[in-house]
Amino acid sequence: MDIQKLKRLLQSEEGPKLDFKEKFHLSTESEKKELAKDIIAIANSPGGRGHIIFGVEDKNKNVVGIDAAQFSEEQIQQIVYNRCDPPIPIGVSLLDYNGKKVAVLTVYRSNQKPHQMIQNGAFYIRRGSTTDVARREEIANMLQENGLFSYERVILKNATIEQLDEEMIKKRMPFDLLLLEGLGIVGKDIDSGIYFSTIGGMLLFGKNPHYFLPHVYIKVIYGKDVRIFTGNVLNMLDDVEEFLNSICADKDYPLEAVNEALANAVVHRDYLDMSNGILVYISSKKIEVINPGAMVSGNKMYKNYKQENPKRRNPWLYQRLLMFDEKKRFLKYGLGIKKMKGYFKNSNVKFVNLGSENQFKVIMPGFTIDNTKIY
Known part of the structure; x- marks a missing residue:
């Protein structure tokens, strides 16, 4: 981070990837938790790298500076390591802006989303300029984007194999349940042993997918x-x-x-x-x-x-x-x-x-x- 980049960020509005904070305090458990939440939320939000800038009023972006003696990169890294799972790649810079010290915490793009807070298991995301708890579908989307979850292979327990177009399948391959299960088109419910269509099977061969x-x-x-x-x-x-x-x-x-x-x-x-x-x-x-x-x-x-x-x-x-x-x-x-x-x-x-x-x-x-x- 250099002074020119900082000037460009100060001309921007707060959003999913940019947060201004007037003060830098990490003396209490609550303050450490809030910083971890914001870092997790920025890392989980769509887009490239994000920034948290300390020493700037969020209302009018007036630069007030921070006490450099209280600023500790090592403490921030420890917070990320001990509270964020998986740990989030960050960078920390302390800059002199018009005689005042401004700290910039850069949250780099992560390929290990979604990140969660270890202490409470929660996932966070940015909605505009605020930090919020991620919804179920947002968490699932991040899991899918990073190859940790395949939405298409989820079983539709209200869609039996009769809901699949058998003739359409037979034009392309034998209608064999083991083969279809191997391809992820059907799945077996562990408790009942009954085969159901997966979401992917319904998308490809469903008779009436819009019912489900x-x-x-x-x-x-x-x-x-x-x-x-x-x-x-x-x-x-x-x-x-x-x-x-x-x-x-x-x-x-x-x-x-x-x-x-x-x-x-x-x-x-x-x-x-x-x-x-x-x-x-x-x-x-x-x-x-x-x-x-x-x-x-x-x-x-x-x-x-x-x-x-x-x-x-x-x-x-x-x-x-x-x-x-x-x-x-x-x-x-x-x-x-x-x-x-x-x-x-x-x-x-x-x-x-x-x-x-x-x-x-x-x-x-x-x-x-x-x-x-x-x-």
């Missing part, structure tokens, strides 16, 4: 009309593709770009976010594909233009789609952003990562809707 996963749908809004497509992932993609072909009046419009965006959406969406499905807005000016699930931590937009093997939120689902999609849509998968831009050589395609809203948005040119074929 009501947030799994694609909503297409075109003009004043709305169509909602439900079903398993492969059938939804087929149905939306057919629908787009029927309403697009521009023969030269590259619908492959929209289909590519939707294929990316079903692979990358955050299935732990149950507040919404995939949304598609269509007009003559633009098309927006909005996906629940911002880019996975560690992926950056500029890298994804070139990266053929980006970090995936749902690696199990991606691997199974490679195996079971008869249209081979996902064999071409990997350079989705670059490919979508390539379909519109003379037009602008935008990709918007909304981390705070947990959304990823693709915006591309629109097409003329053939109202005579809307059904």
